[in-house]
Amino acid sequence: KAGVTQTPRYLIKTRGQQVTLSCSPISGHRSVSWYQQTPGQGLQFLFEYFSETQRNKGNFPGRFSGRQFSNSRSEMNVSTLELGDSALYLCASSFSGQPQHFGDGTRLSIL
Amino acid sequence: EDKVVQSPLSLVVHEGDTVTLNCSYEVTNFRSLLWYKQEKKAPTFLFMLTSSGIEKKSGRLSSILDKKELFSILNITATQTGDSAVYLCAAFLGSGGSNYKLTFGKGTLLTVNP
Numbered sequence: 402k403a404g405v406t407q408t409p410r411y412l413i414k415t416r417g418q419q420v421t422l423s424c425s426p427i428s429g430h431r432s433v434s435w436y437q438q439t440p441g442q443g444l445q446f447l448f449e450y451f452s453e454t455q456r457n458k459g460n461f462p463g464r465f466s467g468r469q470f471s472n473s474r475s476e477m478n479v480s481t482l483e484l485g486d487s488a489l490y491l492c493a494s495s496f497s498g499q500p501q502h503f504g505d506g507t508r509l510s511i512l
Numbered sequence: 513e514d515k516v517v518q519s520p521l522s523l524v525v526h527e528g529d530t531v532t533l534n535c536s537y538e539v540t541n542f543r544s545l546l547w548y549k550q551e552k553k554a555p556t557f558l559f560m561l562t563s564s565g566i567e568k569k570s571g572r573l574s575s576i577l578d579k580k581e582l583f584s585i586l587n588i589t590a591t592q593t594g595d596s597a598v599y600l601c602a603a604f605l606g607s608g609g610s611n612y613k614l615t616f617g618k619g620t621l622l623t624v625n626p
Contacts, residue, residue: 404554405554432612434612434613434614436616443616443617443619444555444600444602444614444616445616446613446614446615449613451612456610456611456612457610457611457612457613459613491554491555493614498604498606498612499543499544499546499560499612500544500546500557500560500604501546501604501614502557503548503554503555503556503557505553506553
């Protein structure tokens with residue numbers, strides 16, 4: 402069974418740009434969650450989608466948004482990038498919420 | 513505010529040693545406690561604990577949850593260099609079929625020297 406697939410693996414952007422990250426969950430999983438991982442803050446919850454509906458959102462500014470498609474694939478968008486957005490962005494999927502299985506992440510660097 | 517605290521933050525041991533990693537939590541709408549192992553990339557799922565006092569085992573790893581005292585421990589016996597990683601503890605929260613999320617601790621960096 403294929404795992405969670407995230408693309409791209411690495412991304413370099415400059416301040417003010419926007420970026421879209423993609424996540425394909427494990428086949429059959431309908432819940433997709435996104436997390437930001439930084440050395441200082443650790444893993445922090447961004448949002449969770451289930452059957453195309455956002456069920457929960459973390460404490461991040463409105464520049465961070467996401468969506469889920471009918472095939473359960475999800476995208477995350479960050480607009481007006483700031484230096485502090487440099488992080489590893491992890492996507493996790495589950496059938497109904499737990500346990501969550503993670504992808505390898507997208508390493509985003511802001512110059 | 514939901515909080516998960518892990519200790520120690522880092523640990524260096526020799527191969528063959530036994531280690532105990534700690535995780536305490538203060539959260540609302542607790543549903544389960546999960547342990548993950550993170551090497552260079554994706555956190556890998558180890559255990560999910562929902563009931564107090566029932567030990568879960570997988571090879572040399574075991575874990576137990578105490579819902580009264582709000583903590584969990586992860587034990588690794590006969591450590592090997594391949595056990596070197598960051599071990600993450602997370603509380604899964606949610607109520608009424610919504611508001612699901614994992615709240616993570618900062619992790620314990622385990623280094624096993626040959």
